[in-house]
Amino acid sequence: MLTPLHKRLLNDYQRDFPLSPTPYQDIALELGVSEEDVIDAFVELDEQDVITRIGPVIPPNRIGVSTLAAISVPETELEAVAQIISAYPEVNHNYEREHRFNLWFVVIAADAQHLAQVLADIEQQTGYPVMSLPLMEDYFIDLSFKLDLHDD
């Protein structure tokens, strides 16, 4: 269950996590609780699997190169193909979607050559062609997410 402290931590610290020697202490002061409460609450959020981590979000193609890729796989093979693709360290998101192209994943590499090699390797390992749709223009990227955490 999420406590009021959990909800504050989830909503208010997605963007500007304190860059000071004692960030958890800073948050504690802002919220009127103890540093230990804040650290414990973050550990609980992590254990409850509602956060991926506390960390940076890096815009696409600022460091390295990336692409959104899709593959069309028969339903019976989807799970096995998804496992093969998820195993690549260069793959970060990998989702099943309701479409003929039913598996969508993001590949990130240090340079274009490495990216192309990973895509070619995925095609070889899975036996299916990969459609690569690299970013051309970013109209908006704000991955912080305003959460409505009312219990409903």
Add this chain to the structure above:
Amino acid sequence: MMIDDLDQRLLSAIQQGLPMSPRPYAELGAQIGLSESEVLARLTALKQDGLIKRLGVIVKHRQLGYRANAMVVWDIPDDQVQHIGQLISRLEFVNLCYRRPRHGATWPYNLFCMIHGKSKETVLQQLALLEQACHTQAFPKQVLFSRRCFKQRGAIYRKFEPATAHG
């Protein structure tokens, strides 16, 4: 902007997750041979330069009740795509809006956006609002709801092995 090897190692370390302990930046620095103050100075600079878009809690929206997620794609004429992309990106419930290349007849779509909601109905209602506000009704589109999530984690930036490492 160029980043040096130490920035690269620092980003790689912090992408594993900031330690949940009283002096997390000192701990991070210890892993890669930087002092706490160097870690803070470098992260502050990376953020100012936009190489870190944001620093903080990365939530798993699915686990928080946002179970419906649609990737919506349109085929918009090239001379209108930027204008419409900018209109879409202003809507509060849209998190991402990108232009991507078409891929022949199998994939004629060039504008992508992402909508998260607590249910499919909410997402479809938001999409209806979007179509009205941005005048996209006339363009071919597809709505791709997500089913299973096989992997969700931040990109790992590190020194890459030679590409042959994957055979």
